[in-house]
Amino acid sequence: MAYKAIVVGALGVIGRYIVERLEQDPDWEVIGISRRQGPSRQRVQYLALDLLDAESCERRIAAIDGITHVFYAAFQPTPGPAAGYASNIDANRNMLVNAVSAVATHHASLQRVILVTGTKYYGIHLGPIKTPARETDSRHIPPNYYFDQIDWLMAYQANALSDASIAARSWDWVELRPQTLCGFAPGTAMSLVPVIAVYAALSKDLGLALRFPGKHGAWTSLYQVTDSSHFAEAALWAALEERASNQAFNITNGDYFRWCNIWPSIARVFDMPWDQPQTISLSQQMPALKSRWEALQQRYDLQKIDFEALVAWPFGDYVFGSDWDVMTSTTKARQFGFHAVVDSEQMFIDLLGAFRRERITP
Numbered sequence: 001m002a003y004k005a006i007v008v009g010a011l012g013v014i015g016r017y018i019v020e021r022l023e024q025d026p027d028w029e030v031i032g033i034s035r036r037q038g039p040s041r042q043r044v045q046y047l048a049l050d051l052l053d054a055e056s057c058e059r060r061i062a063a064i065d066g067i068t069h070v071f072y073a074a075f076q077p078t079p080g081p082a083a084g085y086a087s088n089i090d091a092n093r094n095m096l097v098n099a100v101s102a103v104a105t106h107h108a109s110l111q112r113v114i115l116v117t118g119t120k121y122y123g124i125h126l127g128p129i130k131t132p133a134r135e136t137d138s139r140h141i142p143p144n145y146y147f148d149q150i151d152w153l154m155a156y157q158a159n160a161l162s163d164a165s166i167a168a169r170s171w172d173w174v175e176l177r178p179q180t181l182c183g184f185a186p187g188t189a190m191s192l193v194p195v196i197a198v199y200a201a202l203s204k205d206l207g208l209a210l211r212f213p214g215k216h217g218a219w220t221s222l223y224q225v226t227d228s229s230h231f232a233e234a235a236l237w238a239a240l241e242e243r244a245s246n247q248a249f250n251i252t253n254g255d256y257f258r259w260c261n262i263w264p265s266i267a268r269v270f271d272m273p274w275d276q277p278q279t280i281s282l283s284q285q286m287p288a289l290k291s292r293w294e295a296l297q298q299r300y301d302l303q304k305i306d307f308e309a310l311v312a313w314p315f316g317d318y319v320f321g322s323d324w325d326v327m328t329s330t331t332k333a334r335q336f337g338f339h340a341v342v343d344s345e346q347m348f349i350d351l352l353g354a355f356r357r358e359r360i361t362p
C-alpha cells in the first residue's frame with residue numbers, strides 16, 4: 001500500500017465520505033478516528049478514542065505505524081444556534097493539536113495534513129460578505145476556531161524542522177473550505193439533506209404542501225452547497241496534488257442556485273405540491289412532531305434512527321435563515337487542477353431519492 005491515512009472525525013458528514021472514497025483506492029489503507037466505534041473492514045480500521053484526552057490520543061496514535069496523511073474533519077458544536085458553532089474554540093483547537101502533534105511526533109512518514117475548515121472563515125455565518133469570497137479575502141474579528149486551527153497548524157509545521165521532539169521533519173498542509181455539506185451521517189450537527197427530507201415527510205403527513213420554512217430573503221438569495229462525495233474527491237486530490245502544498249481552497253459543487261428555483265424539484269421527489277415560503281423556527285416547532293415521526297417510521301418500516309440523531313434542526317434554521325448571497329469562488333481549485341463539479345439541483349433530487357429508497361424517509 002502506498003499511503004496510510006488517519007481520517008479524524010471518521011463518522012461525520014465529511015469524514016465518513018473520505019473513508020469510503022479512500023477505501024475504493026487500493027493505494028490507501030485507512031484508520032478512522034472518532035469516539036464511536038465504526039465497522040472495520042479489509043483496508044479500513046476504526047479507533048474509538050476521545051481526541052480531547054491528549055495522553056490516550058498520543059499513546060494510541062503512536063501504536064499505529066507508517067501514517068502518511070491526516071485528513072482532519074473532527075468537530076464539536078455548542079448548544080444553541082448553528083451560527084454560534086464557530087465560537088467553540090478550545091475543544092476544536094485542542095482536538096486538532098492532539099491529533100496532529102501525536103502523528104508528527106511519532107510518524108516520520110507523515111507527508112501531508114488536510115485540514116477541513118469552511119466558509120465561516122469569511123464570516124458567512126455573521127451576515128453578508130463580499131461575493132464571491134476568495135481564499136485571499138481578509139478574516140473577520142474573532143472568535144472563529146478556524147483561525148485558531150490554521151494558525152496553530154502553520155506555526156507547528158514551521159517549527160517541525162527545528163524541534164527535535166517532532167519526528168516528521170518535512171510535511172505540509174492543505175486547507176479546504178466547503179459550504180453546507182450534503183450527505184448522510186446520523187449524529188452530525190450540520191447536515192442539510194435530513195432536515196429537508198424529514199421536514200417534507202412530516203409536511204406531507206400533515207396534508208400540507210412543501211413550503212420553504214426559511215426567511216423570504218433566503219428564498220431568493222443565491223446559495224451554494226457541497227456534495228459530501230464530491231468533497232471526498234477533492235480531499236483525495238488535495239492529498240496528492242503537489243501544487244496544493246500549503247494552500248487553502250474553497251471547495252463547493254461549483255454552481256449557485258436560489259431555493260425558489262429548485263424547490264419545485266425537491267417537492268417532486270416527495271410527490272407533493274409546493275407553496276410560497278412560510279418562515280418558522282424549525283428548532284422550536286419540529287421537535288414537537290417527534291411522535292408523529294416515530295409513527296411514520298413504524299408505518300413505513302423505516303430505519304430505526306433516533307429523531308434527534310437523524311436531524312439537527314438548528315442547522316436548518318441557519319441555512320434557511322441566510323438571507324444574503326452565499327457565494328465563494330472555486331476558481332483557485334480549478335486552476336490548481338481540481339476540475340470536478342456537481343449540478344446541485346440534480347444532487348438534491350438524487351440524495352433525497354436515495355433517502356426514500358434506503359428507507360430513511362418514507
Ligand SMILES: NC(=O)c1ccc[n+]([C@@H]2O[C@H](COP(=O)([O-])OP(=O)(O)OC[C@H]3O[C@@H](n4cnc5c(N)ncnc54)[C@H](OP(=O)(O)O)[C@@H]3O)[C@@H](O)[C@H]2O)c1
Pocket residue numbers: 008009010011012013014015033034035036037049050051052073074075076095116117118119178179180181182185187188189190191
Ligand atoms: N457539515 C457542514 O455542513 C460543514 C460545512 C462547512 C464546514 N464544515 C466543517 O467541517 C468540519 C467537520 O464538520 P462535520 O460537519 O463533518 O462534523 P460532524 O459531521 O459533526 O462530524 C464530526 C466528527 O468528529 C468526531 N468527534 C467529535 N468530537 C470528538 C472527540 N472528542 N474525539 C474523537 N472524535 C470526535 C465525531 O464522532 P464522535 O461523535 O463519534 O466522536 C464525528 O465523526 C468542521 O470544522 C466544520 O465546521 C462543515
